[in-house]
Amino acid sequence: MTIDCRAGERARPSAGESLLVRYANLVKLPHTLFALPFALLGVLEASFQRGVTWRQVGLVVIAFSAARWVAMAFNRIVDREFDARNPRTQNRELPAGR
Secondary structure, eight states, X not given: OOEETTTTEEOOOOTTSOHHHHHHHHTTHHHXXXXXXXXXXXXHHHHTTSOOOHHHHHXXXXXXHHHHHHHHHHHHHHTHHHHXXXXXXXXXXXXXXX
């Protein structure tokens, strides 16, 4: 993918890309991966008070990722009309009709 300097964000994928790639762009998967260490720091802090198992760490990763993806998708759905009017966001998946 290339950088679109005018929009300040990555160019949108072509319509021929897989549904998985388009969904990852919709929910900003790289942003979730960037924020995940902060959630894990919370787990680390909690481990000083009470032991944390690997299963619990896995559940935190799943819960954090799922909550963020649902919130991002909901935000994109609710704001699709606003995004269609904004030149910076009009090429996103929902406003562009992809």
